Amino acid sequence: MALSPVRAYIDPVMSSDHSHIRPWRHIERRKSRQIMVGNVPVGGDAPISVQSMTNTPTSDASATIGQIRELEEAGADIVRVSCPDEDSTAAFRTIAREAKVPLVADIHFHYRRGIEAAEAGAACLRINPGNIGNASRVRDVIQAAKDHGCSMRIGVNAGSLEKELLEKYGEPCPDAMVESALNHARILQDHDFHEFKISVKASDPFLTVAAYQQLAEVIDCPLHLGVTEAGPLRTGTIKSAIGMGNMLWAGIGDTIRVSLAADPVEEIKVGFDILKSLGLRHRGVNIIACPSCARQGFNVIETVGILEEKLAHIATPMSLSIIGCVVNGPGEALYTDVGFTGGGKGAGMVYLNGKIAHKLDNAKMVDEIVELVEAKAAELNAAREAALEAAE
Numbered sequence: 082m083a084l085s086p087v088r089a090y091i092d093p094v095m096s097s098d099h100s101h102i103r104p105w106r107h108i109e110r111r112k113s114r115q116i117m118v119g120n121v122p123v124g125g126d127a128p129i130s131v132q133s134m135t136n137t138p139t140s141d142a143s144a145t146i147g148q149i150r151e152l153e154e155a156g157a158d159i160v161r162v163s164c165p166d167e168d169s170t171a172a173f174r175t176i177a178r179e180a181k182v183p184l185v186a187d188i189h190f191h192y193r194r195g196i197e198a199a200e201a202g203a204a205c206l207r208i209n210p211g212n213i214g215n216a217s218r219v220r221d222v223i224q225a226a227k228d229h230g231c232s233m234r235i236g237v238n239a240g241s242l243e244k245e246l247l248e249k250y251g252e253p254c255p256d257a258m259v260e261s262a263l264n265h266a267r268i269l270q271d272h273d274f275h276e277f278k279i280s281v282k283a284s285d286p287f288l289t290v291a292a293y294q295q296l297a298e299v300i301d302c303p304l305h306l307g308v309t310e311a312g313p314l315r316t317g318t319i320k321s322a323i324g325m326g327n328m329l330w331a332g333i334g335d336t337i338r339v340s341l342a343a344d345p346v347e348e349i350k351v352g353f354d355i356l357k358s359l360g361l362r363h364r365g366v367n368i369i370a371c372p373s374c375a376r377q378g379f380n381v382i383e384t385v386g387i388l389e390e391k392l393a394h395i396a397t398p399m400s401l402s403i404i405g406c407v408v409n410g411p412g413e414a415l416y417t418d419v420g421f422t423g424g425g426k427g428a429g430m431v432y433l434n435g436k437i438a439h440k441l442d443n444a445k446m447v448d449e450i451v452e453l454v455e456a457k458a459a460e461l462n463a464a465r466e467a468a469l470e471a472a473e
Contacts, residue, residue, distance in 0.1 A: 106360055110332040113303045116232045116276045119183025119204030121158050123232075123278060123336050124303030128362055129329070130158035130336040131352040133345040134187070139169035139176070146179045148345065153181050155349040156364050156396065159336065161185040161207060170197035177202030185234065192218040199225040207234045210268040211243065211261075223272045232276040234305055235265045239283035239292075253283065255291040262296055278302055278335065282309035286324030293328050303335035314343040318351050322358075329359050363398030366454060369413055370403045377405030378423025379443045391451050397458035401450070402432075418461075419453050421446060433457075 115125030123130055133152050137144040139162055149160050164170045164186045177184050183204030188195040192213040195206050199222075206226055210219050226233055239253035242261055250257040258281040269277050279302055281292040289308050297304060308324040311317035321339045328334050337355070339348040356362035368389060373381035385403050392401075402420040404410035410422025411432070420432035421441065429446065431438045433453070441449055 108330060108332055108359065108361065111297055111304075111334075112301070113335055114275075114301050116278060116303055118159055118185065118232050118336075121183055121204075123305075127335070129334060129356055131156065131349055131356070131362075132159035132161060132185070132336060132338045133157055133348040133352075134161040134163070134338065136345060139163055140166070140172050142172040142175045145172070145176050149176070149180050149182070149184075151346050152349055155346045156353060157182055157349050159183055159185060159205075161187050161338070163187040164194045164198050165189065166194070167197070170194050170201055173198055173203065174201035188213070188222075192222050195222040196225040199229040199231045203229075203231055205232045205234060207236050209236060210265045219268060220272060223269065223274045226276075227274065232278070233269065233274070235262055235269070235277055235279045236305075237262045237265070237279070237281045237292075238309055239285070239288060240309075253288065255281075255288065255295050258283070258288075258292040259295045259299070263300065266300060266302070275302075278305050280305040280307060282307045282340075284308065284310040284312075286320055286327075289324050290327050293333055294331070297333045304333060306334040306337045307340055309340050311340050312342060314341055314347055317341040317343070321351065322355055326355055326359065329355070329361060364396055365398070366392045366395050367398075367400045368392075368403060369400065369417060371405050371409065373405050376408065378425060378427075378429055379405065379446070381405040381423070384447060387447055388450060391447070392454055395454065395458050397461050399454070399457055399461060401454055403450075418457050419450065421450055 113124040115122050115127060121130055135145050135148045137148050139145055145162065152160050160180065160182055162173065162176060162184050164173060173186060185205040185207050186198030186203035187207045188198060190212050195208060195213065198206060213219060213222060237258050239258060242253055242257055246257040246261055262279050262281050266277065266279065279296065281296055283289045283292065286308050293304060293306065306325050306328055308321045311320045318341065325334065325337055337352050339351045341348050353362065353364045357367055368385060370385045371381060381403060388403065400417040402413040402417040404413050405423045407422055407424060414420030414422055414432035415435040418434060421429055423429045428440050428442050431441050
């Protein structure tokens with residue numbers, strides 16, 4: 082049975098494989114083995130998870146839990162928490178107990194912090210095995226991870242490559258980053274530990290992409306994507322979208338973190354927006370809006386800003402088109418759950434499921450659109466629940 086254009090275009094179940102309908106939208110994901118970060122699968126055929134990192138002092142458990150709660154509400158699948166000292170790992174136990182998502186403990190240099198974090202409830206340890214001391218100390222951290230069901234992330238950063246690799250290659254480059262990653266992976270593998278993922282990040286998206294492309298060819302572990310230290314909200318978002326979008330489009334990447342000098346919640350929003358744009362994952366309302374021009378029948382920019390804020394609470398994947406005039410409005414509305422197209426004389430046209438529904442005064446448009454979107458979200462949720470019950 083042929084699917085309707087609307088459902089074929091926006092159904093999130095089909096979003097990662099359009100090969101039989103729209104082959105130009107198909108993304109062939111790299112085949113990686115799967116590991117678990119707490120209860121979140123990473124790699125294999127699991128959805129690409131989105132994560133961020135707290136920036137509160139970890140020793141302040143209350144503040145850190147509060148920020149984790151904000152990240153959870155924004156949709157974070159995994160949250161990373163830095164553990165630079167003993168006070169931090171002491172507080173980590175309380176933090177992990179309160180968190181609703183798995184926590185990654187960020188460990189640098191001191192092997193005891195890794196052991197303490199594993200004992201305190203970390204789902205994953207972010208380490209560089211070469212930074213935490215001699216072979217016996219590495220073995221102790223790995224054993225702690227095994228004993229407490231932790232996975233690990235090997236985090237290679239262009240800004241902190243080993244001295245010998247910089248001397249060998251002259252500067253941070255893809256070869257140096259991949260060699261560092263493989264050297265660290267070998268340490269874990271030599272201790273029969275295989276529950277790890279790898280990142281090879283740089284602030285330069287060209288270097289980042291090249292390193293990940295090279296690494297993806299030589300190892301089958303899951304890859305944690307990120308353009309590190311990408312910058313402030315606007316420019317960092319653009320740089321991250323270019324770098325990670327390039328890799329995700331090529332099928333590379335199993336979990337992502339957008340690194341912004343901004344509120345960590347913005348990292349989650351941007352991460353989902355990148356995945357949503359590629360049809361790899363859907364959360365919330367995808368607003369399709371025109372940039373506006375002299376033809377607009379209402380203030381598009383102001384309206385979209387208000388709607389974005391009023392619809393932020395909706396996690397249900399769905400689409401909304403807000404177009405200022407009839408040139409492209411009806412065409413865009415054909416492929417969205419709810420649509421509004423500007424007309425003349427202070428009114429526009431509402432579309433539901435791609436079909437004309439009714440005329441609506443501009444003055445009432447925001448409130449009614451919010452009601453329509455909430456109603457559609459409830460309808461979609463009910464349909465999904467019914468489908469799940471039927472499948473059981």
